[in-house]
Amino acid sequence: MLLTTDQMASFVANGYLRFDAAVPTAINEQAMVDLPLLLHRWLAQLMGTDVAGDAAPTTMPSGTTLADAYSPDSAIGRMLAVPVIAGAVASLVGQHPVFDHHFAHLKPPHDPSSQMLHCDAIVDRNTAFDIQLFWFPHDVEPGAGGTRFVPGSHLRQAAANDVARYQHLVGDQYFSGPAGTVLIFHHGLWHAGAPNNSDRQRVMGKIRLNPTEPQVRMWDLSDLEARNSSREHVFATTDATQVATILRQRQPWYSEQAYRHELVQRSKLWRYLSGDAQFDLDWYLTRQRLRSGLHVTM
Amino acid sequence: MRPDQRQQVLFLWLAEPSLNSAVIAWAFHDGTDGRGPQPTGEQPYADGIAAMGDGWRVFQVSQQQRPIAGEEHLNAHLVNEFVLERLIDTL
Numbered sequence: 572m573l574l575t576t577d578q579m580a581s582f583v584a585n586g587y588l589r590f591d592a593a594v595p596t597a598i599n600e601q602a603m604v605d606l607p608l609l610l611h612r613w614l615a616q617l618m619g620t621d622v623a624g625d626a627a628p629t630t631m632p633s634g635t636t637l638a639d640a641y642s643p644d645s646a647i648g649r650m651l652a653v654p655v656i657a658g659a660v661a662s663l664v665g666q667h668p669v670f671d672h673h674f675a676h677l678k679p680p681h682d683p684s685s686q687m688l689h690c691d692a693i694v695d696r697n698t699a700f701d702i703q704l705f706w707f708p709h710d711v712e713p714g715a716g717g718t719r720f721v722p723g724s725h726l727r728q729a730a731a732n733d734v735a736r737y738q739h740l741v742g743d744q745y746f747s748g749p750a751g752t753v754l755i756f757h758h759g760l761w762h763a764g765a766p767n768n769s770d771r772q773r774v775m776g777k778i779r780l781n782p783t784e785p786q787v788r789m790w791d792l793s794d795l796e797a798r799n800s801s802r803e804h805v806f807a808t809t810d811a812t813q814v815a816t817i818l819r820q821r822q823p824w825y826s827e828q829a830y831r832h833e834l835v836q837r838s839k840l841w842r843y844l845s846g847d848a849q850f851d852l853d854w855y856l857t858r859q860r861l862r863s864g865l866h867v868t869m
Numbered sequence: 870m871r872p873d874q875r876q877q878v879l880f881l882w883l884a885e886p887s888l889n890s891a892v893i894a895w896a897f898h899d900g901t902d903g904r905g906p907q908p909t910g911e912q913p914y915a916d917g918i919a920a921m922g923d924g925w926r927v928f929q930v931s932q933q934q935r936p937i938a939g940e941e942h943l944n945a946h947l948v949n950e951f952v953l954e955r956l957i958d959t960l
């Protein structure tokens with residue numbers, strides 16, 4: 572079940588996709604056991620102890636082919652095999668991604684603390700991108716520790732806690748939703764663990780995957796050619812059925828100049844994904860290309 | 870600043886470089902340990918002028934920087950940062 576063109580464009584514009592209640596109950600129930608064990612196993616490995624025992628899920632080396640990374644009967648293995656999740660992963664990072672790392676985030680009940688807003692890892696100038704799956708195997712009510720994230724932040728140049736100063740951004744979100752919901756983030760999306768005001772521990776499994784092949788035209792392309800005009804220009808002519816309509820989505824925390832620069836970055840990312848080197852939004856790249864050969868030595 | 874006074878700091882990031890433009894992000898830091906007035910509501914102020922009208926004093930404004938050659942179209946941090954303070958009597 573590959574992603575649609577609309578979903579791909581939404582990912583490029585907003586930096587994430589959301590699949591509500593995508594994972595069946597039995598797999599979520601298994602995750603409620605496996606994910607805490609995964610954390611304990613990782614801690615035991617870090618501490619040089621073996622408190623978790625042989626029954627605990629193991630962590631494989633980074634770079635392990637995803638197909639070999641998880642047992643088909645493990646919770647994460649079963650989650651990744653759910654058709655809508657498998658299709659999204661294949662559409663975004665291809666058929667042969669590798670395991671980067673995973674982590675189980677457990678947020679105790681009545682824990683008022685929050686992580687600083689951050690993006691994972693460091694500044695990454697590549698157009699190619701990793702994805703991170705955030706799996707919530709139980710219902711998360713508003714205020715119950717659902718991850719905070721900032722739509723449209725993924726293409727900015729920021730590293731780790733560079734963005735910790737922003738306690739509130741207009742339009743930031745705190746996840747809440749039904750059991751089995753999976754969020755898939757572009758690796759650059761700003762996010763943070765949030766306070767848990769509920770009576771139950773919040774469990775979330777995060778898995779980061781790296782592509783090993785160009786992420787070009789891997790989704791359901793059936794409508795792409797008819798919707799991929801490179802002459803979409805909001806100050807000239809527009810067609811609401813074009814993919815540009817989605818790629819132009821604006822976040823309420825953008826300044827005008829930042830929004831225009833976001834459009835440039837999104838155009839470049841869409842060029843990479845679509846394989847269309849002429850694609851443009853609102854003529855920003857095209858007019859520069861047209862002028863690029865006109866220099867006269869002064 | 871008198872010995873009994875403590876500082877509250879409000880960071881505002883505005884949509885544009887002018888103080889009368891809309892708040893797009895904010896952060897509050899309280900040196901009174903909760904004894905002073907606290908920001909209320911989803912968003913404490915609509916723009917910078919509204920914060921000044923409520924007694925906040927602007928003490929730092931981000932400088933406008935010339936774009937770095939080759940990186941003119943890259944976004945990073947929020948650029949229109951205004952830092953405001955107010956002094957609170959804690960006695």
